[in-house]
Amino acid sequence: MSKNCVARASEIKKLIVGIGGMTNGGKSTLSQSLHQQIPNSCVIAQDSYFKDESEVPEDSHGFKQYDLLDALHMDTMMSDVDSWRRDPVQYLRQRSLKPSDEQLFVLIVEGFLIFNYRPLNLLFDKRYFMEIPYDVCKRRRSLRVYNPPDPPGYFDGHVWPMYLKNRIEMEDSTPGIVFLDGQKPKEELLSGVRDDVFKEIERLRDWKAFVC
Numbered sequence: 001m002s003k004n005c006v007a008r009a010s011e012i013k014k015l016i017v018g019i020g021g022m023t024n025g026g027k028s029t030l031s032q033s034l035h036q037q038i039p040n041s042c043v044i045a046q047d048s049y050f051k052d053e054s055e056v057p058e059d060s061h062g063f064k065q066y067d068l069l070d071a072l073h074m075d076t077m078m079s080d081v082d083s084w085r086r087d088p089v090q091y092l093r094q095r096s097l098k099p100s101d102e103q104l105f106v107l108i109v110e111g112f113l114i115f116n117y118r119p120l121n122l123l124f125d126k127r128y129f130m131e132i133p134y135d136v137c138k139r140r141r142s143l144r145v146y147n148p149p150d151p152p153g154y155f156d157g158h159v160w161p162m163y164l165k166n167r168i169e170m171e172d173s174t175p176g177i178v179f180l181d182g183q184k185p186k187e188e189l190l191s192g193v194r195d196d197v198f199k200e201i202e203r204l205r206d207w208k209a210f211v212c
């Protein structure tokens with residue numbers, strides 16, 4: 001390093017972790033637990049950006065096309081991610097979260113199509129994808145009430161075929177995803193990902209930005 005280079009070890013460091021996965025794979029459960037255990041973290045959930053029912057078109061069988069990126073306000077989601085990237089301290093404070101003195105911030109982004117949206121996918125430092133078998137997914141989904149609720153035949157007529165299509169697109173475009181078995185005990189899933197994220201945090205802490 002040239003003697004004119006300045007070490008900027010105190011600069012704010014940011015880590016963006018993506019928790020993707022199938023519907024009901026356990027994304028929200030894992031993300032909330034990670035948030036509780038990782039200091040200076042917060043969660044942005046893709047579920048919060050669904051368009052109003054009136055804006056979501058139906059297919060020829062009358063099924064609302066919810067399992068497509070077009071059903072989501074991805075521009076709004078991106079602007080929230082960008083405001084965290086610009087100023088994570090302010091982002092946390094605006095949401096009544098208290099930043100610690102630590103200069104390292106972690107954003108957890110969770111959702112079923114987070115790796116299918118290229119501008120967002122490019123930002124992840126770590127990518128996890130929670131998967132479960134068809135019958136488990138169908139059973140968990142049948143116990144959940146969405147707004148609007150799934151009509152009869154929706155899982156096999158829309159959700160599952162779209163999952164298969166979206167997954168092929170994701171795997172074609174995104175190497176390096178860590179696949180997680182969403183049937184493992186919640187505690188085991190949490191400790192595995194948390195330890196992995198802590199390792200990444202340690203790596204970032206040791207890293208000094210040099211500006212020449």
Ligand SMILES: Nc1ncnc2c1ncn2[C@@H]1O[C@H](COP(=O)(O)OP(=O)(O)O)[C@@H](O)[C@H]1O
Pocket residue numbers: 021022023024025026027028029030140182183184185186189
């Ligand atoms: N590891 C797990 N083992 C068993 N059930 C789980 C596990 N993780 C989540 N669940 C259950 O599966 C359902 C869907 O979980 P959720 O986290 O809301 O999924 P997602 O956010 O991926 O749609 C919930 O009833 C939740 O309690």
Ligand SMILES: NC(=O)c1ccc[n+]([C@@H]2O[C@H](COP(=O)(O)O)[C@@H](O)[C@H]2O)c1
Pocket residue numbers: 021022023024047050066067111112146147148159
């Ligand atoms: N939140 C909503 O407005 C809404 C409405 C209808 C269906 N959904 C479903 O949400 C699913 C994605 O969210 P989860 O991954 O949390 O299940 C999609 O499979 C979609 O069919 C959400």
